[in-house]
Amino acid sequence: MIRTDWTLEEARAIHALPLPDLIHRAQSLHRAHFDPNVVEQASLLSIKTGGCPEDCGYCSQSAHHDTGVKAGKLMDVQDVLASARRAKAAGAQRFCMGAAWRSPKDRDLDALCAMIRGVRDLGMETCMTLGMLTPAQVTRLREAGLDFYNHNIDTSPAHYGRIASTRTMQDRLDTLDHVRRGGIRLCCGGILGIGETEEDRIAMLVLLANLERHPESVPINLWQPIANTPVERMAQPVEPFSLVRAVALARILMPQSVVRLSAGRTGMSDTLQALCFLAGANSIFVGDVLLTTENPASWQDAELLARLGMRSDVAQRPAPEPA
Secondary structure, three states: OOOOOOOHHHHHHHHOOOHHHHHHHHHHHHHHHOOOOEEEEEEEEEEEOOOEOOOOOOOOOEOOOOOOOOOOOOOOHHHHHHHHHHHHHOOOOEEEEEEOOOOOOHHHHHHHHHHHHHHHHOOOEEEEEOOOOOHHHHHHHHHHOOOEEEOOOEOOHHHHHHHOOOOOHHHHHHHHHHHHHOOOEEEOOEEEOOOOOHHHHHHHHHHHHOOOOOOOEEEEEEOOOOOOOHHHHOOOOOOHHHHHHHHHHHHHHOOOOEEEEOOOHHHOOHHHHHHHHHOOOOEEEOOOEEOOEEOOOHHHHHHHHHHHOOEEOOOOOOOOOOO
16 A cells, blocks of 8 residues: 555664565565566756855865866756767666756746657656746746656755755645646655754655655655755765665655665665665666766666676566466
């Protein structure tokens, strides 16, 4: 049964299970809804880098932080499509496009819609992350054929005010509501390692699991240290088993969602990634760069999946019901 009425107490109890029991429960649900040997591969391109007016304390692209990332203009449509073709040749099934904006200008919508149509014509799923959207902008993107919109909540409501002040958690939830009501599927998750507590991680996942409908994709990011950001002063390394527990809890609370190991995989061993797959993760980003941070090389991911006997496919297709 898919639930949207989880309590913090229930989630805490699940999170605290002995690790073998937690993974068994998560893997059982994973197998009920997905092929456990399939990992979706997505590619992420920064189509407009740097200069963002938001002050998110973890982000290298904020204009408030001196991180060395220079503000750029929106990429040309044909350059974006050339990147999409390379991503498809490297095995990606979904192409995600991110712009460092508080929200897009209406004058940018024509180019954005052309990117969406061009990527779809390549036979790939499309995803964008552009900041906050109005209902009218959601309509334009949906009419162009956008499959997914990414807008992470980042952390728990209690911790959010410590990492950003230029927008609120409610601003983020309003955009999620606009996207959902506009008929676009949601990609929404959070970041571990930005000074949050274990309770914050649990509360973040409960918030997502209690949305009117679960996000179709739930990215779990590990923050990678970025000099001269406010989070650098409060960040703590995430203990490996804490990551596994977060992935397992996401799978249990949102059993039909694709759970993606996103940023931070360069700091994960192959063993840790394999444990996360056992705990219910079934998607990764491929390509050497994620926006402005490093990512494992495509050959490393292909080698790891081969060693595990797993394969790449479109993971959001649920496994057939048992006969």
